[in-house]
Amino acid sequence: MSKIGNPLCAAVLLAFVVMSLTLLVNNWHSKDRDAKFTKENLDADLAVQRSLLVYELNERRKEILPFLILSENERVWEESEHISGDPSTKSKRMNGNSENAAVSEGSIPYSGEIGCNELVEMRAVDVLGSGYTKLVVKVLLSEGQPVALKFVNDQGADMGRCLEEFKDPEGCHELVSYKLKKEILLLQKLKHRNIIKLQGHCEEEGGGGGGGRRITAILEQGSPLQMIQLLQSPWEERFRVCLGLARLLHYLSVSPLGSVVLLDFQPRQFVLVSGELKLTDLDDASVKEPECRSDQDCVLQFPLRSFNLSCSPQGLCEGHNERRNLYNAYRYFFTYLLPHQAPSALTHLVERIMNSTGELQAGINKTLEAFEEVLQLYQSGPHLVNLPxxxxxxxxxxxxxxxxxxxxxxxxxxxxxxxxxxxxxxxxxxxxxxxxxxxxxxxxxxxxxxxxxxxxxxxxxxxxxxxxxxxxxxxxxxxxxxxxxx
CATH class of the missing domain: 3.50.4.10 (Hepatocyte Growth Factor)
Structure with missing residues (x-):
């Protein structure tokens, strides 16, 4: 039996070894195929993510490109006017530089009194605010001048969402920076006592945790608007805020850029500077009226109200931007600040403003006229002439x-x-x-x-x-x- 069993056991053992090796080889090939398949999928996913990020970056560039060209045109016009009085020279230089601006990486033309050099010896004092996109810090410059610095919030929600989707720190920083770029460009164009003053800006290498360029807006310092405190302030101060808002909206309706609408109209978009209301966030502003084919396309919708507007022959919803701003001013500011404790002799005028803006019965021109009338009467005090x-x-x-x-x-x-x-x-x-x-x-x-x-x-x-x-x-x-x- 032993002579017969030994060859049989050897054959069985050999078959087992062959099967084991076969399974091992097949398993290795399977893992190799899976690894190649996984790598190909990852490469494909990264390619898709990169293409989507590039698309988003291009869309942001398109959004601010008109402002960049406008800024470059104005700068070249000023330079050429200083150098030469020849109109043809001005035109040639202006057009040539416009093309350069259009193909640039979106660098912001410098304007203002303060730049990167003035920030070298600054001293941070306090954090004034932080949001989805930006962080605002109060600093003292070397000579003691207080300013507010606004830059990309690398820990903000916008950056977090971008990193989660694209896994590209440098690209995400560039993408999120476009909101701040747009804001700086708008602040260069929109000059009004109720818009925060742009003191300058700084654009330098080394931002975003992954290289790239860091952009900082340098603004006059304001205090965040605290509605609870404002509600407890004297009526005259509350009226001042509402009057400043009316003046601002009138300016935005006829600004150098056209009719400007504030898409994210909230009290947090404003600050107080020595009691004066000032708009400080413009990254969600738009200068385009909605396009339409008929009046049915021009319904101005709010959470509790809607208003019907007209579609112009040019295919735009007439007065959309102005009316949207005005009704938001009514529901976020006028409703809370204007009527309470108004002087009894002016109550009827205040009620007229409230009714007009709450029903959008008039535009910003008539609304501002009504505010100015209240101010004139309040200052002159004709209702007090008959006091004994x-x-x-x-x-x-x-x-x-x-x-x-x-x-x-x-x-x-x-x-x-x-x-x-x-x-x-x-x-x-x-x-x-x-x-x-x-x-x-x-x-x-x-x-x-x-x-x-x-x-x-x-x-x-x-x-x-x-x-x-x-x-x-x-x-x-x-x-x-x-x-x-x-």
Whole structure:
């Protein structure tokens, strides 16, 4: 048996080895095919992703190209006008440089007083805000000048989405940067007291974590708009914000670029600079009216309202940009800031503005006229002309002095959180306000005035003594004399 079994066992063992080797070889070939297939798929996916990213970059370039050409034309025109008075020379240079601008990588023509050199010794102070695309930081330049720097937020949602989709840090930084480029170009073109001032910009190598160019906008410094605080401020300050917005929208309707619409119209797009409202985010602005074939294509849609507009013979929705801006101003600003505590004599005018803008009964021209009328009446105070002169007879006036050791009280709409400081048109209006409050014993006027030119009156329940001050005068209510001494 052993002689027969040994060859049989050898044959079985040999067959097992052959099968094992066959399976091993087949498995290796299978893995090799899978690896090649996976690599080919990855290469194909990367190629598709790259082509999509290139497409997105080209679309962004097309979006800002008209502004780049316009900027280059203006720059060359200024240079040629300075060098030569020959119109033909100006035209040739302007056209040649326009072509160069069109094929460039989108570098922004320099304008402004501050550039990269001025940022070398800057000192960061605070983060003013961050969003999906951009980060805004307050810095002090070497000479102590405060400015706001706006640059791409590498940790923002826009960058995160791009990296997740394209896996290309340098390409994504370039893609996200186009919003900031567009904003800088628009700020170079749009000049208005209610648009943030572009102080300059810096464009240099080394941004985005993967090389590329880093772009920084250098802006005048503003404070983020805090609606809750604004709601608690005096009516005059709230009216100032609404008036500034109306003036801004009028300018945008007839700007050098045409009618500009703010597609992302939110309070966060604005800041306050010394109490003046200023638009600071323009990357979502558009200068194109929607195209149409009939009036049915021109429905202006909002969450709770819709408005029908007309389709012009040129195939554009007439007044779309202006009306969209105006209704957004109504629902985000006017509704909350304008009616509350408006002077009783001006209430009917304020209500007229609210009704007109809330129903889009008029355009921005009529709306701005109504705002300017309210301002004129508020400053001149014709509704206070008939106040009885006898109001001041109840007060003893002491000029050239101010109070010290005040015992104050708080009142609604005060310019001071520590006391009652109100805007008045005249001493008679201040006397009327003091007489209407049983705990008011005196008020004083100084040279301090509001943005409308109206003086500020400080009301109090008492004070300890008076001190010399040539710029101040104190009105002491006779029936509430405090016995204060000079």
């Amino acid at each position: 002169p006898a109001l001041l007879r109840d007060y003893s006036v002491m000029r050239g002095v101010r109070t010290s050791g005040d015992v104050g009280y708080r009142c609604w709409g005060s310019y001071s959180h520590q006391g009652c400081l109100l805007s008045v048109q005249s001493p008679r209006e201040a006397a009327l306000l003091c007489s209407s409050q049983s705990h008011c014993t005196s008020f004083s006027l100084s040279q301090q005035k509001t943005w409308t030119g109206r003086p500020l009156a400080s009301f109090r329940t008492g004070f300890s003594h008076l001190v010399p001050d040539e710029t101040s005068e104190v009105y002491l209510r006779k029936s509430k004399a405090s016995g204060a001494t000079v």
